Amino acid sequence: MALRFFSLIFFLFCSNSWAELIHFLPGQHKNVSFNQYSGYIVTDARHGRALFYYFVEADSNTDELKPLTLWLNGGPGCSSLGFGAFMEHGPFQPGEDGTLIKNEYSWNLESNMLYVESPIGVGFSYSNTSKNYLWNDTQTAQDNLMFILNWLEEFPQYKESDFFLAGESYAGHYIPQLAALLVEHNKKPNIEPVNLKAIALGNPLLDLDISVLAGDFLWSHGAISDETLFLEKTVCNDSKYLREYVHDKWSEGCNDVFNRVEDEVGVDVGLDDLLLPTCLSSSYAEQLKLKGKLGKIHSAVAKRAKKGDPCLEGRILTYLNRREVQKALHVSTTHHPSHWAFCEGPLVYQEDNLDMNLIPLVSDLIKEAIPVLLYNGDQDAKIPLTQTRIIANNIAKDLKLVPLTEYGTWYDNKQVGGWTKSFGATEDRKNYATYLTFATVRGAAHEVPFTSHSQALTLFHSFVNGIPLPRAPQN
Amino acid sequence: MALRFFSLIFFLFCSNSWAELIHFLPGQHKNVSFNQYSGYIVTDARHGRALFYYFVEADSNTDELKPLTLWLNGGPGCSSLGFGAFMEHGPFQPGEDGTLIKNEYSWNLESNMLYVESPIGVGFSYSNTSKNYLWNDTQTAQDNLMFILNWLEEFPQYKESDFFLAGESYAGHYIPQLAALLVEHNKKPNIEPVNLKAIALGNPLLDLDISVLAGDFLWSHGAISDETLFLEKTVCNDSKYLREYVHDKWSEGCNDVFNRVEDEVGVDVGLDDLLLPTCLSSSYAEQLKLKGKLGKIHSAVAKRAKKGDPCLEGRILTYLNRREVQKALHVSTTHHPSHWAFCEGPLVYQEDNLDMNLIPLVSDLIKEAIPVLLYNGDQDAKIPLTQTRIIANNIAKDLKLVPLTEYGTWYDNKQVGGWTKSFGATEDRKNYATYLTFATVRGAAHEVPFTSHSQALTLFHSFVNGIPLPRAPQN
Numbered sequence: 001m002a003l004r005f006f007s008l009i010f011f012l013f014c015s016n017s018w019a020e021l022i023h024f025l026p027g028q029h030k031n032v033s034f035n036q037y038s039g040y041i042v043t044d045a046r047h048g049r050a051l052f053y054y055f056v057e058a059d060s061n062t063d064e065l066k067p068l069t070l071w072l073n074g075g076p077g078c079s080s081l082g083f084g085a086f087m088e089h090g091p092f093q094p095g096e097d098g099t100l101i102k103n104e105y106s107w108n109l110e111s112n113m114l115y116v117e118s119p120i121g122v123g124f125s126y127s128n129t130s131k132n133y134l135w136n137d138t139q140t141a142q143d144n145l146m147f148i149l150n151w152l153e154e155f156p157q158y159k160e161s162d163f164f165l166a167g168e169s170y171a172g173h174y175i176p177q178l179a180a181l182l183v184e185h186n187k188k189p190n191i192e193p194v195n196l197k198a199i200a201l202g203n204p205l206l207d208l209d210i211s212v213l214a215g216d217f218l219w220s221h222g223a224i225s226d227e228t229l230f231l232e233k234t235v236c237n238d239s240k241y242l243r244e245y246v247h248d249k250w251s252e253g254c255n256d257v258f259n260r261v262e263d264e265v266g267v268d269v270g271l272d273d274l275l276l277p278t279c280l281s282s283s284y285a286e287q288l289k290l291k292g293k294l295g296k297i298h299s300a301v302a303k304r305a306k307k308g309d310p311c312l313e314g315r316i317l318t319y320l321n322r323r324e325v326q327k328a329l330h331v332s333t334t335h336h337p338s339h340w341a342f343c344e345g346p347l348v349y350q351e352d353n354l355d356m357n358l359i360p361l362v363s364d365l366i367k368e369a370i371p372v373l374l375y376n377g378d379q380d381a382k383i384p385l386t387q388t389r390i391i392a393n394n395i396a397k398d399l400k401l402v403p404l405t406e407y408g409t410w411y412d413n414k415q416v417g418g419w420t421k422s423f424g425a426t427e428d429r430k431n432y433a434t435y436l437t438f439a440t441v442r443g444a445a446h447e448v449p450f451t452s453h454s455q456a457l458t459l460f461h462s463f464v465n466g467i468p469l470p471r472a473p474q475n
Numbered sequence: 476m477a478l479r480f481f482s483l484i485f486f487l488f489c490s491n492s493w494a495e496l497i498h499f500l501p502g503q504h505k506n507v508s509f510n511q512y513s514g515y516i517v518t519d520a521r522h523g524r525a526l527f528y529y530f531v532e533a534d535s536n537t538d539e540l541k542p543l544t545l546w547l548n549g550g551p552g553c554s555s556l557g558f559g560a561f562m563e564h565g566p567f568q569p570g571e572d573g574t575l576i577k578n579e580y581s582w583n584l585e586s587n588m589l590y591v592e593s594p595i596g597v598g599f600s601y602s603n604t605s606k607n608y609l610w611n612d613t614q615t616a617q618d619n620l621m622f623i624l625n626w627l628e629e630f631p632q633y634k635e636s637d638f639f640l641a642g643e644s645y646a647g648h649y650i651p652q653l654a655a656l657l658v659e660h661n662k663k664p665n666i667e668p669v670n671l672k673a674i675a676l677g678n679p680l681l682d683l684d685i686s687v688l689a690g691d692f693l694w695s696h697g698a699i700s701d702e703t704l705f706l707e708k709t710v711c712n713d714s715k716y717l718r719e720y721v722h723d724k725w726s727e728g729c730n731d732v733f734n735r736v737e738d739e740v741g742v743d744v745g746l747d748d749l750l751l752p753t754c755l756s757s758s759y760a761e762q763l764k765l766k767g768k769l770g771k772i773h774s775a776v777a778k779r780a781k782k783g784d785p786c787l788e789g790r791i792l793t794y795l796n797r798r799e800v801q802k803a804l805h806v807s808t809t810h811h812p813s814h815w816a817f818c819e820g821p822l823v824y825q826e827d828n829l830d831m832n833l834i835p836l837v838s839d840l841i842k843e844a845i846p847v848l849l850y851n852g853d854q855d856a857k858i859p860l861t862q863t864r865i866i867a868n869n870i871a872k873d874l875k876l877v878p879l880t881e882y883g884t885w886y887d888n889k890q891v892g893g894w895t896k897s898f899g900a901t902e903d904r905k906n907y908a909t910y911l912t913f914a915t916v917r918g919a920a921h922e923v924p925f926t927s928h929s930q931a932l933t934l935f936h937s938f939v940n941g942i943p944l945p946r947a948p949q950n
Contacts, residue, residue: 220695222853222860222894222915225882226868266884268891268948275918277890378697385697393701407700409741415752416743419697440697443750473743 020330026322027099028092034059034108036091039330040125041154043146048128051147052117054081054329055155056091056108067162067197067464069111070148072118072178074169074205076140076353078343079123080115084167086316088449089456090115093312094319105453107460112158114151118144118174121347124326126335136350141177145185148178148194159192164464165199168447169383172204172211173353176361183368199365200373200463203383203446207357210387210394212238214271217384221274224264231257246351271381273445279310307443308451317342363395366435369425373437373463377444377451378418385440392438396423401436410439410458410469417455418442420469437462439469495805501797502574503567509534509583511566513804515600516629518621523603526622527592529556529804530630531566531583542637542672542939544586545623547593547653549644549680551615551828553818554598555590559642561791563924564931565590568787569794580928582935587633589626593619593649596822599801601810611825616652620660623653623669634667639939640674644858644921647679647686648828651836658843674840675848675938678858678921682832685862685869687713689746692859696749699739706732721826746856748920754786782918783926792817838870841910844900848912848938852919852926853893860915867913871898876911885914885933885944892930893917895944912937914944 022036034057040050058066073083086093089107092100107113117123119140121133152159165182167175179199186193205211215232218224224232232238236254244254265271268278319325320340326333331340366372374392376385396403401423410420418440425435441448441455449456462469497511509532515525533541548558561568564582567575582588592598594615596608627634640657642650654674661668680686690707693699699707707713711729719729740746743753794800795815801808806815841847849867851860871878876898885895893915900910916923916930924931937944 216691217695220692220859220861222851222864222917225896226864228882264882264894266891266894268886269884280889376697384695386695389697389701407703407739409744411743414755416741419739419741421700442697 022328022330025092025100025328026324027094027319029100029102032091033061034091037155040332041147041150043120043143043150044132047132048335049120049132049143050126050332050335051120051143052081052124052126052331053147053151054085054090054115056085056106056113056115058110058112059091059106059108065161067111067164068114068158069107069164069166069464070114070116072116072144072165072167072171072174074167074171074174075122075343075347076119076135076170076173076349077122077345077347078170079117079340080167081117081123082316082320082340082342083447083450085113085115086320087312088447089113089453089460094315096311096315098315098319103453105449105457107449107457109457110461111164111464112161116144116147118147119347119349121345123340123345124329124331124336125345126332128335130346133346134348134350137173137177137353137356140174141181144174144178145181148182149185152192152194161195162197162464163195164197166202166460166463167200168202168204170205170354172201172206172383173356173358175199175201175204176358176365179365179370180361183365183370196370198371198373198463198466200375200460201362202448203376203380204374204388205354205358205383206362206388206391207359208242208355209239209357210391211383212242213387214238214381214384217386218261218265218274218381221379221381223266223269223274223381224261228257228260228264231260243355246354265381272447273308273377273379273451274381275379275443276308276445276451277310279314308445312450313342359391359395363399366395366399366401369433369435371433371435371437371466373439373459375437375439375441375448375459377446377448378440378442379444379451380446382446389438389440392421392423392436396436399436401425404434405468405471408471410471411473412455412458412470414473416442417452417458417469418444420471422468434466434468437469497803497805500567500575500803501799502569502794504575504577507566508536509566512630515805515807516622516625518595518618518625519607522607523810524595524607524618525601525807525810526595526618527556527599527601527806528622528626529560529565529590531560531581531588531590533585533587534566534581534583540636542586542639543589543633544582544639544641544939545589545591547591547619547640547642547646547649549642549646549649550597550818550822551594551610551645551648551824552597552820552822553645554592554815555642556592556598557791557795557815557817558922558925560588560590561794562787563922564588564928564935569790571786571790573794578928580924580932582924582932584932585936586639586939587636591619591622593622594822594824596820597818598815598820599804599806599811600820601807603810605821608821609823609825612648612652612828612831615649616656619649619653620656623657624660627667627669636670637672637939638670639672641677641935641938642675643677643679643923645680645829647676647681647858648831648833650674650676650679651833651840654840654845655836658840658845671845673846673848673938673941675850675935676837677923678851678855679849679863680829680833680858681837681863681866682834683717683830684714684832685866686858687717688862689713689856689859692861693736693740693749693856696854696856698741698744698749698856699736703732703735703739706735718830721829740856747922748783748852748854748926749856750854750918751783751920751926752785754789783920787925788817834866834870838874841870841874841876844908844910846908846910846912846941848914848934850912850914850916850923850934852921852923853915853917854919854926855921857921864913864915867896867898867911871911874911876900879909880943880946883946885946886948887930887933887945889948891917892927892933892944893919895946897943909941909943912944 117125219229420439444452592600694704895914919927
């Protein structure tokens with residue numbers, strides 16, 4: 001006990017971490033019923049390394065204890081604040097006039113949400129030592145573990161909470177590795193275990209040999225021609241192409257095929273979402289100018305864009321770069337350059353880590369009885385649903401998991417949210433808990449909640465409550 | 476000349492055709508700047524066979540002469556009035572309060588539009604002889620030719636107009652066969668030729684061996700599992716299944732596979748459009764009841780449904796069955812039962828006609844210098860875009876057509892409308908006019924203009940003007 005007391009004193013004196021209540025976010029309306037915090041957690045005091053977080057308390061009018069979920073975006077190098085919190089499932093999104101619009105499908109309706117700018121060099125996170133911007137998967141996982149342990153010291157009331165890890169895209173690398181460290185940590189003697197309950201991976205990069213193969217997907221969505229699909233099948237596929245990229249060994253064959261893919265897909269179609277329109281206005285000023293025919297077109301597009309507003313990203317960039325917003329968020333002006341970006345920080349990531357196969361680690365987590373949710377927006381050509389589904393099936397087969405449900409539709413209220421299949425533990429274990437769930441989200445982008453708020457919340461509700469997705473319309 | 480005069484007299488006395496101006500459609504607003512007509516054209520006076528048409532004059536404030544386009548829906552047995560005119564590209568659509576909403580992307584902005592309920596037994600068309608409801612492709616084409624020739628006698632001012640044929644789905648059978656008869660007719664001596672300029676086929680059934688193969692499409696859209704795709708590839712595909720259906724020879728293998736497909740796709744997902752929500756209200760009364768949470772859900776769905784309102788079909792059914800609407804449309808109360816349906820008329824179609832391969836006929840039309848547009852909504856699993864594209868490529872290869880553009884995006888104003896490729900005449904002919912265009916429509920259903928009014932109008936504009944689709948954003 002005395003030792004713990006001294007450790008705490010030591011920690012308080014040697015770190016620059018601080019837990020800070022956000023009093024008011026610029027543009028936020030006044031009657032917000034939950035608290036928000038943001039600031040830095042020092043993960044390495046010696047090098048002055050600090051990860052920025054934005055913490056949103058659960059929005060609940062019951063006494064029921066809500067769990068704690070840590071969210072990470074991918075990249076590597078992209079911001080969980082910009083994507084996860086402000087574009088996807090946080091409580092607010094910047095509107096056209098700069099005010100914050102309440103997201104009625106915010107994930108804090110289900111859980112306390114902890115958004116972390118990770119690793120060092122992403123978003124508002126920083127290091128005092130420039131060499132710390134050379135980073136890789138192993139260091140990321142270790143730093144994230146350190147973040148969790150230190151954050152729980154700042155917010156000890158969550159130490160006993162059910163704890164969930166969730167993320168998307170390259171977080172298919174981050175989350176399983178972090179989960180593995182947590183499982184290991186929990187096995188140590190004389191520690192307070194972190195109650196890791198499950199992990200969720202959205203459109204995740206898990207294995208370069210499978211996850212990124214997009215030829216069939218692009219072909220069947222009309223984005224590449226029969227001839228180009230043939231070249232992808234015979235000359236160079238996405239895995240080969242990306243492997244050449246990460247190992248800096250370019251072949252002419254691959255370059256030719258993928259120049260062709262790029263030409264056919266076109267500059268105005270994003271691989272993130274084959275159906276998303278482009279934003280026709282880059283600033284409010286320009287937008288206000290759109291009168292007459294052009295204004296009419298823009299308005300028609302804005303209507304079509306109900307499934308993902310293509311101009312939201314620009315508004316978030318503007319919002320998070322407003323000085324008063326950064327002040328309200330307790331962004332360090334000493335350690336951090338004032339300009340915030342979605343993905344373009346000083347981080348230099350060890351690129352060949354992209355080539356790691358995370359499937360064995362995900363399997364190991366399932367063996368440790370950690371349930372895994374793999375979900376996938378069905379309009380994403382970066383990590384197509386077909387590939388994540390192949391991985392889910394392979395894992396189930398390798399681990400001899402028992403199918404718990406047939407492949408079929410799941411429901412978000414009264415509409416089909418997508419397709420799903422789930423698997424339980426093997427018969428040997430005499431335990432049919434759901435250990436692996438695969439779910440697609442119908443009409444959704446690479447960033448699922450961006451286009452599909454309501455479906456994403458239903459998915460998240462099932463995830464944190466450990467219950468199956470609804471397989472029939474809800475009354 | 477005398478002969479023609481007597482023919483005309485004969486025609487007038489022996490037919491029940493009449494050209495009737497629609498004075499006012501119930502719910503229509505008052506300042507409509509174009510005329511609408513509807514009524515019957517007798518195609519066989521002896522059997523009392525009459526096809527119902529709805530004719531919408533071009534909405535144009537220029538003196539420029541607009542062409543004439545005849546539109547046919549598919550089935551076989553579905554209504555061009557319900558689908559084509561009121562759901563897709565006519566000037567009006569029934570709103571929630573029963574009034575007619577102006578369609579700002581109506582195809583009559585580009586052409587005089589002639590919607591025909593064909594063949595006999597469809598929609599408001601009728602026969603006095605019940606045996607006439609046994610019908611097939613050959614008879615359909617002949618009756619449609621008779622319709623055109625007789626209609627032009629009623630509306631002689633269009634005899635010299637540029638004439639286009641367009642339709643979708645099973646009209647992939649109707650239109651090429653009708654076009655072939657027109658080409659033949661035009662070669663006869665001493666006749667007034669019909670100025671057929673080009674044909675357009677949307678999501679067309681052209682060849683059962685190719686058009687309907689949906690396994691890869693459903694798989695890559697998440698709607699069927701890896702295992703079921705495997706079964707489609709090894710046990711029974713859509714072509715085999717439909718061929719068994721049309722020849723009444725059922726195999727257990729095919730039944731098993733397609734029961735499985737049906738289970739996986741799910742009852743609330745339409746093969747017409749994998750992304751379309753279901754309509755949550757079957758009547759206005761029910762809709763008005765939707766308060767509280769349910770009302771909120773419905774409102775969210777209505778917003779999502781900007782690309783296709785799933786409740787529109789129900790409103791059209793109600794509208795076209797209103798007595799005063801049928802009266803305004805000059806529907807025969809003597810010959811036609813008062814109930815109008817989208818597809819469920821007394822027609823009994825020779826089902827093995829589904830198995831006919833129309834590709835050679837389409838090729839023949841191209842050889843006759845009739846340009847062909849094959850377009851396809853990219854969310855349709857009935858006739859997937861991938862299959863229509865294969866057919867377009869096969870035709871181009873067989874006819875040795877020269878590619879005029881690379882496969883790539885086309886634009887509807889400032890947004891990507893879909894992907895396209897076009898082909899011209901062979902080098903031998905020293906003529907590089909566009910003879911074959913393939914185009915997908917991004918986000919569109921089996922009925923393209925239903926979900927994608929603006930894109931469809933751009934496509935139609937290019938079609939009737941014989942100009943390439945825009946390959947860059949428009950200023």
